[in-house]
Amino acid sequence: MPPMEMRPPQLRMAWWGADYRNSLTFEMIEICEAEAGVRISPEHTDWEGYWDQLATQTAGGNAPDIMQMDDTYLREYADRDLLMDLSDVDLSAMDEDAIANGYTEEHGQVGVTTGINAxxxxxxxxxxxxxxxxxxxxxxxxxxxxxxxxxxxxxxxxxxxxxxxxxxxxxxxxxxxxxxxxxxxxxxxxxxxxxxxxxxxxxxxxxxxxxxxxxxxxxxxxxxxxxxxxxxxxxxxxxxxxxxxxxxxxxxxxxxxxxxxxxxxxxxxxxxxxxxxFKSTMLWSGSANTAHPEAVQSFISCLVNNEEAGLVQGMDRGLPANENVREAVRAGLEGQDLIAAEFLEEIEDDVNAQVPEPxxxxxxxxxxxxxxxxxxxxxxxxxxxxxxxxxxxxxxxxxxxx
CATH class of the missing domain: 3.40.190.10 (Periplasmic binding protein-like II)
Known part of the structure; x- marks a missing residue:
């Protein structure tokens, strides 16, 4: 008998956002499923409902494999040993501040910045x-x-x-x-x-x-x-x-x-x-209890590093943290999105003159x-x-x- 074909791992992915973000995220998922060799089961809701739902899921040992994270709650989940160390995600095209936004001494790289804002x-x-x-x-x-x-x-x-x-x-x-x-x-x-x-x-x-x-x-x-x-x-x-x-x-x-x-x-x-x-607009985190840690990191790496996925996302999750993706997105911006990007560029010297936020x-x-x-x-x-x-x-x- 021929060997059974291995099915790609299925990962649950959760985020908050309105209809516009949801439609963009579905496009990004399609791109990154192919690159990372996974299947995604999406879960999305509004801001308040998201945190209520995530608290219930984590308390019951049923956290999504991949979750959109806000820095306000990052340490709260990391200190409860609920987030995995994403040290294998490729962060080589991000600046040190963007990387540090998701890093703690105790737990490592528990979040990967999607983009920055101020x-x-x-x-x-x-x-x-x-x-x-x-x-x-x-x-x-x-x-x-x-x-x-x-x-x-x-x-x-x-x-x-x-x-x-x-x-x-x-x-x-x-x-x-x-x-x-x-x-x-x-x-x-x-x-x-x-x-x-x-x-x-x-x-x-x-x-x-x-x-x-x-x-x-x-x-x-x-x-x-x-x-x-x-x-x-x-x-x-x-x-x-x-x-x-x-x-x-x-x-x-x-x-x-x-x-x-x-x-x-x-x-x-x-x-x-x-x-x-520069605040992380939001971050991607992975569940410490996922059955597929390598697949989680591969998929998150695609979300933040794949240029095609970045062009789909645009400025919705902030000015992209990956500087190569940022350059590609920046080239196509117009209107208020362009003005927002230019504002972040204008204040870069101000930000660099000050101590990063813990x-x-x-x-x-x-x-x-x-x-x-x-x-x-x-x-x-x-x-x-x-x-x-x-x-x-x-x-x-x-x-x-x-």
Missing amino acids: MAVLANPEVFESLGRDLPDDTTWTWDDFHDLVVDMTEELGPGAYGDAGPVQPVSFQLWLRQQGLHLTTEEGELGFEPEDLAAYFEQELQLVLDGGYPSAELMQEEGNKLPGETMFEVGDQAMARYWSNQMTGVSEQSGVDMVPLRWPSTSGTSAENGLW VPAMGSGGIQEVLRRYSEEVYFQRMTPIEAAEAAHQEADRHIGN
């Missing part, structure tokens, strides 16, 4: 033009400049419109800390700030509410619950807002306005001290909710900045297990 202050040029204002010089502006601009524009725009509608957490605080030479969490998995640091940040943000630059606490709370396309910024009632660079194209499409990305203000007025860093500590996902909740306590003036900071610090410390 936080930007998006400006609506039509709002600035309506007031006869130029966009700010984002290489020199300070937080004092930002405060004055937001307050003045809110006054000039009139009722129902604002210069800015407040920060996003935890990244706004994270960037502010980086400008002070601090971090949200340290390499050792501890909080990287003291209550006094958070209190100073709360005071800065509260002053923008008290001076009439930001909306009322009630309206800020409402904004946080709005769906994409419905926010004040997207309907033209807000001059500036903070987004990740890979979100700019979607925001521009929702609003019908080509938004302009700006560097964040700094304490010193020097862009090399603005705290910006991989978030286990439990860092809970810090986002802590900061959001205590920010509201400050904005509603139910707690003073130092009272809120001390309570938030204590609660955040519990989240990371200290």
